[in-house]
Amino acid sequence: MSKIHVSTIVNGDPVEFLANPRETLLDALRNQLDLTGTKEGCGTGDCGACSVVVDGTLVCSCLMLAAEANGKKVETIEGMAGEELHPLQRKFIEHAALQCGYCTPGILVAAKALLERNPDPTDTEVRYWLAGNLCRCTGYDKIIRAVQDAAAEMRGAA
Amino acid sequence: MRYHTPTSFADAAVIAAAATGTLRFLAGGTDVLVQMRAGVVQPDDLIDLKHIPGVDEIEQTPDGGWKIGIAVPGIVLGAHDALVRDWPGVVEGMNLVGSTQVQGRATLAGNLCNGSPAADSVPGLIAAGATVTVTGPNGSREVPVEQVPAGPGRTNLAKGEVVSRITLPPRGKNGGDCYLRFIPRTEMDIAVVGCAVSLRLDGDRIVEARVALGAVAPTVILSDAAAKAIIGTTLDDAALAALTKAAQAEAKPISDKRGTKEFRIEVAGVLARRAAKIAYDRAKGLTK
């Protein structure tokens, strides 16, 4: 079984690796690139814990082969903060919008993608956008509040 | 597993025709990768179609119809204003498939070729009268969408054949379509019942209609009886009652983990009624 040479940009850094043709982008991020912030919760695209952005599109990295990332730009939770936390990250801490924290990276990546498309979403829009990100701890209440508070701050800053 | 990245459908067909083991095509991958992860399918050859030029494009045809590349994901369909204006029911069907994340990958062609009787985008395509171009080692042919699925997990495509394009007819004037599905939650479920209605008006009167029912038979049903129930009517209460009855009579569901037979039959009528009303209002230009 020959491996496939994959050359991508991950969080702005060029990376190259050899992928098993069956290997998912999620497994490559975690096992080859040591980017374990992206999580597996289901492996079937139903929980969103593995959310990443590929060439500007939010996807489940468990539903994409590593080989398909060749030549693409991948953004993960590890690339979200610069010198300072992204407002979403800060608001999630302040609003206690996480308990166990396992779904948090995926939700943050997904929420950031939402606010880039729609800086002023309604609660309903936030809920439907995040419907593919399961959280079993919070009942979503504080997550929605944190996203809205971050959105308001980002609108104010813009 | 061999991972192929052909740059033309002709090449893809050649690879597919030569494959001796388990073969899968990769468009959005949202079904294939799940099956691989679960060990249900272990392909020997996987043909990634996304390196073929044009597969990610949406193009209007000279007659006003639409050609949609097989790798166009749901999120791109949903953002295409002109397509949404013409065929809101087709697009809303696709946009109901999975989460935002899945929308970033999942495609009409993949949803169709996965062969699920509950596929959300298929009733809308059938109601719209869409066709697909099927490319094989010996050339291409045009096939109505309703002739593609053969049963759960199966299609009527021959070995070496691959869907290479989806074509929607011109919407024309005074037309409207709609797709509704029933799921227990608000998102993330497989349709328990689905229904698409496409119709055209002359004044207040329905002059053309196609009604497709999903998840109530091994393949999506294109129901003449349900269409006849509303053609020639103004979608008054009597027509809606006739439509309900026709849709329920047409449904031949099973009971399974997602719903009972009785429930599916009942709700098929409810959805047909509701979808027809929305399609009608859209045709009148009352709603988007």
Next chain:
Amino acid sequence: MARDDVKTGYKLIGTRPNRPDGLDKVTGRARYGADFSLPGMLHAAVVRSPHAHARIVKIDASKALALDGVKAVVTRADLPTGLTGEDLNLQDNTLAGERALYDGHAVAAVAATSALLAQDAARLIEVTYEVLPHVTDVDAAMAPGAPVIREGVADFSVPEGMHGNVARYMEFGHGDVEAGFAAADIVREHTYKTEATHQGYIEPHACVGQMGEDGRGEMWVCTQGHWYIRRMSAAVLGIDAANLRVTPSEIGGGFGGKTTIFMEPLSLALSRKAGGRPVKLVMSRSEVLRATGPTASASMDVKLGMKSDGTITAGQVYFRMQGGAFPGMSPIGEALPCAFACYDIPALKHEAVEVIANRPKAAAYRAPGSPMAAFAVESLVDEMCRELKLDPIAVRLKNGATNGSKSSYGPVYNVIGLKETLEAAKDHLNYTVPLGPNQGRGVASGFWFNHGGETSVTLAVGEDGTATVMIGTPDIGGSRASIGLMVAETLGIPYENVRVNVVETGALGVNEPTHGSRATFASGKAAVEAARHAMTEMCRRAAADWGIDPEAVEWKDGAAHPAGPNAGKFPPMTIGEIGSKMGSTGGPISGHHEVTAEGVGASFGTHVVDVEVDPETGRTTILRYLVVQDAGTAIHPAYVEGQYQGGAAQGIGWALNEEYVYGADGRLQNPIFLDYRVPVASDLPMIDTVIIEVPNPGHPYGVRGVGETGITPPLPAVASAIAGATGARIRSLPCSPPKVLAAIMAARA
């Protein structure tokens, strides 16, 4: 940081500081079970039975072992024999012996150089089965003619003549129930059923285990209790507990499901067979759903007598619960005392049987047993309130347990807050919002005992006057923050100067898991005692320095002070000063406390839910949701609210759509999140919360524990709201649309 209110005079308790693990969790740095890797590590996969019940005739691993890179296969033959009791059950569940007892039961495990290779190898392990008759439903398992799936499961409690699948029996009560029913104006009796549900933590079970041929090993694992992992793994493998060092990772949710072992010993057994190379074992979601502990399914008869003024005169329950193919796993012992715990009723009779069935070994799930019991009893209370046109809150206030009430299961309630929750619910805006067509409102109360348990905490004073606290209860919902607040409050130092670490089994005395809503209560209580212990020593150091009697020194505001004018005039000696010179005043300063924590305070809550039901499809939408619960004292109110909201969401899922669906072949039909339908963000409204604070006298800061009660009321509250909206009463959960629509149509007909 301002307190939400100032009535207690606490400086820090009741504030909402950032949790210490927050930064790691929002940046992806926090390490969960599957995030650990070690040099030379192998990956494992497990072969699982596709049959609900089958004799294992033969296991042939030769084809798997022939693959390059496959390093070890283990089967039951590799585990020691001679275990008994629960140890044997744990071993039987880790790897099937002669028989596979449920769909998904582990049969063999394999380790290889990559996860994909291990999965390929697992598919090459050939298992020959002889399929045996099975039964999965709780009532069917007790029916005459049901196959006895294991001989000899009945314990001492089971009377003669019961079905061979019955494993336990309980009965208790007080008063004369027949006289009570005779005194009632109406007596009603119904059977209620709940299907099994899964905890549904988003993080699948994962561990890395390493063990040499000397039987000494290490494990990194996501768990609610690493001492339990150590004890159980050691028992299953026949090694000494002290030779296994278990380090807990961050944990991606547990809800009771990670208080026991499922596959963890396999990583150690494989490692030992593979020459001591570490082995990572991560479950897939379908393995989690098929083979880890869901909760029990239940079938429950309830009978109640009520006077027309709402006085409940007598109650009687008979619960049947199945907790999988192993005895002792269903929560009958919890469900029965929870059934009437919210009430003060003169005559009660409780009976329950546990039955085994060909399903996975059940594990604890948030207030085990209480949600089912509440569904049965609170549903019937609601039915009778509607029949008699009585306000459901008024009826609960009339019959509700209060301070000094003797509980339905024996103890006398000391200081409890049930009535306060009912009053607050009654006064809340949500209870007065007018309802529209197809809308209904449901009310229910719930109870959980709360738990103390075996607890060890050590606190070390740093050279700079900070404090490091070592606890053994993994932090799931923010307990490091709440314990840090209590320690800082006790020591009189800033919250930021306290770091609370969850430490491994080699670094602290034994601890029970984070279960029973005990982390903030028990580890918190022990941490406060450990802080006081350190304070005593710091006072002694100051006294020695000042040359006065240690009793003449008191601790306040982070410093030792001379106590009173007779102690002499010395400026306060801060914790920083004491810490900086502790090396020369007698050595390092630590406090520690080890205890089986007693003094738990019972927890009560009341929920109000409004729903709208689509009369044509039976689909229920939650419009409004209110949780009112007594926290005792809310140490960190944001995480108290989080527990209330999360519990409510899980209960709503249980009420509406979550269920284990088994086919006629005994196989689980919905082992993925697509079909095991937990609530998604768009399914829920904001979940309003009211924190009642009736301090628990058994805790230094009044903590009761808040984790579990919240999952209990939603089951009956939602079903009652649906009844209000439709006139159709669903007595069998979940209230899935097909069931609700069928009930609506039957009511119309």
Next chain:
Amino acid sequence: MAKVHLWASLRRFADGQEVVEVDAATVGQMMDALERAHPGLGPAIKAGLSVAVDGEVIANNRAAPVGPQSEVYLLQRLKGG
């Protein structure tokens, strides 16, 4: 003598008695005395019991005091999720 209340399904191991009187100063002594008087209760005690002494729950403490007039209820050992 402390009065120990047995739950109904335990009574058949104690000659049908609902209340057994034992002479004990601690929970541990009480359990031991119960088992001596009624060996049939042994498996239940070994399986793990909690008690309520004069209304207060003692989850797991053999040293907890029992008074001569105490009312003791036996309870299932409770845990949680």
